[in-house]
Amino acid sequence: MNWKKNDLVEVTIEDMSEDGEGIGRAEGYTLFIKDAVIGDRVQAKIMKMKKTYGFARLVEVLGASESRVKPLCPVSGPCGGCQLQSLSYERQLAFKEEKVRGQLRRIGGFENPPVEAVIGMEQPWGYRNKAQFPIGRSKDGRIIAGFYAGRTHSIIETPRCFLGDPVNEKVLKIVVDWMEAYGIAPYEESGHRGLVRHVLIRVGEEIGDGRQVMVCLVINGKRLPHKEELVQALRTLPGMTTISFNINTENTNVILGREVRHLYGDGYITETIAGLRYRISPQSFFQVNPEQTGKLYDVALAYAGLTGRETVWDLYCGTGTITLFLARQAKWVRGVEVIPSAVEDARENARANGITNASFYLGRAEEVLPRFYEEEKERADVIVVDPPRKGCDTALLDTILAMGPERVVYVSCNPASLARDLKYLCAGEYELVRVQPVDMFAQTVGVETVVMLSHKKR
Numbered sequence: 034m035n036w037k038k039n040d041l042v043e044v045t046i047e048d049m050s051e052d053g054e055g056i057g058r059a060e061g062y063t064l065f066i067k068d069a070v071i072g073d074r075v076q077a078k079i080m081k082m083k084k085t086y087g088f089a090r091l092v093e094v095l096g097a098s099e100s101r102v103k104p105l106c107p108v109s110g111p112c113g114g115c116q117l118q119s120l121s122y123e124r125q126l127a128f129k130e131e132k133v134r135g136q137l138r139r140i141g142g143f144e145n146p147p148v149e150a151v152i153g154m155e156q157p158w159g160y161r162n163k164a165q166f167p168i169g170r171s172k173d174g175r176i177i178a179g180f181y182a183g184r185t186h187s188i189i190e191t192p193r194c195f196l197g198d199p200v201n202e203k204v205l206k207i208v209v210d211w212m213e214a215y216g217i218a219p220y221e222e223s224g225h226r227g228l229v230r231h232v233l234i235r236v237g238e239e240i241g242d243g244r245q246v247m248v249c250l251v252i253n254g255k256r257l258p259h260k261e262e263l264v265q266a267l268r269t270l271p272g273m274t275t276i277s278f279n280i281n282t283e284n285t286n287v288i289l290g291r292e293v294r295h296l297y298g299d300g301y302i303t304e305t306i307a308g309l310r311y312r313i314s315p316q317s318f319f320q321v322n323p324e325q326t327g328k329l330y331d332v333a334l335a336y337a338g339l340t341g342r343e344t345v346w347d348l349y350c351g352t353g354t355i356t357l358f359l360a361r362q363a364k365w366v367r368g369v370e371v372i373p374s375a376v377e378d379a380r381e382n383a384r385a386n387g388i389t390n391a392s393f394y395l396g397r398a399e400e401v402l403p404r405f406y407e408e409e410k411e412r413a414d415v416i417v418v419d420p421p422r423k424g425c426d427t428a429l430l431d432t433i434l435a436m437g438p439e440r441v442v443y444v445s446c447n448p449a450s451l452a453r454d455l456k457y458l459c460a461g462e463y464e465l466v467r468v469q470p471v472d473m474f475a476q477t478v479g480v481e482t483v484v485m486l487s488h489k490k491r
């Protein structure tokens with residue numbers, strides 16, 4: 034290969050990577066090009082080279098693909114939040130289906146996985162109920178809010194994110210104005226100095242004058258100066274339901290610290306999905322796309338195949354969202370979750386929805402389930418898992434194999450760890466029966482997948 038760094042090349046994009054980069058070949062050398070979409074003919078500049086492949090930057094689209102669309106957001110290029118805004122939504126769905134199939138093949142070793150067409154969104158914008166904006170300073174010293182540029186921690190100032198609720202912009206303006214007015218410093222990662230790190234905003238269902246709004250400032254300190262003034266200013270926004278701050282004094286990339294202090298309201302907002310009402314606290318996990326969440330849980334419920342007689346375990350249950358869906362059609366459901374406030378929310382959610390056949394346990398799934406199995410000879414007809422990106426611990430998978438429920442329903446936000454875990458379970462007594470991707474994250478490369486595994490001998 035005769036290329037070198039900074040060379041300009043012309044390539045046709047023939048494929049897309051899992052991260053959404055266009056893939057093309059220049060005289061046989063494979064290049065990954067961000068913001069280039071399948072079918073494009075582009076000019077690109079080689080930025081970084083490895084032996085068998087390299088990365089290039091898109092310079093100009095010479096011939097636009099039929100799947101190329103104009104991004105809605107002016108900072109869709111530099112911002113690390115979206116990767117697929119230049120790709121038509123229809124094509125995004127095809128990309129996600131292929132991503133799931135590809136991982137199941139490559140990592141899972143399933144030759145022909147039964148992947149259904151992705152369940153798409155009706156309106157692929159403005160769907161997110163949660164946003165976490167880092168706060169920092171511009172080069173000229175102004176306080177700014179925005180999102181991190183891809184793979185970095187430099188903040189791209191974004192007055193508005195098109196995936197989120199319009200109220201975000203208003204909240205950020207109030208917070209930034211308040212910081213400027215009272216000389217409150219944004220956090221600086223390099224020197225671990227300054228106070229305000231992030232602004233977490235969540236919106237819930239409509240009650241009264243609009244969607245409920247939660248604001249939580251993440252601060253590098255234990256005290257928030259001029260908090261009354263902040264609360265007063267935020268309360269002018271319709272729907273403002275709860276205001277709090279979260280203490281994170283660690284030198285870390287993790288956004289939230291452990292402790293939350295409430296400044297206004299009851300500390301939570303609510304969302305209703307398929308007739309079940311859930312309360313959401315700043316620290317609890319809750320799916321970011323409520324419209325698609327209902328569809329996702331419907332699939333999970335259908336795959337669980339409940340008749341009312343089953344004992345079900347829902348591992349990684351968060352605030353008990355899936356648990357309560359299952360409880361309506363099972364004999365008993367046990368949820369396991371590691372975050373204490375989420376378990377409290379889960380119990381409260383069960384109570385508030387009149388559900389009496391669900392119980393919740395605080396702890397790691399890979400410790401709680403083995404303990405119940407070994408000490409109490411606990412059995413299960415159906416086990417549902419919905420782990421974070423890294424997937425399930427082997428100790429948990431081993432216990433599932435030992436318990437041998439009739440069906441396992443695996444809900445996953447990461448096809449790679451999903452494929453790895455399915456391979457493990459299917460090397461045991463399980464068979465991969467159905468795979469349904471659901472689009473919860475339009476414009477991004479994220480894809481949620483629900484899988485049904487069935488025990489071969491039951």
Ligand code: SAH
Pocket residue numbers: 317318319320348349350351352353354355369370371372375396397398399419420421
């Ligand atoms: N099923 C829920 C939450 C899924 S997100 C829903 O649909 O809303 C994954 C959840 O797993 C998070 O709430 C996270 O706090 C929890 N978690 C992470 N590691 C865990 C572990 N080892 N054991 C139990 N729960 C864990």
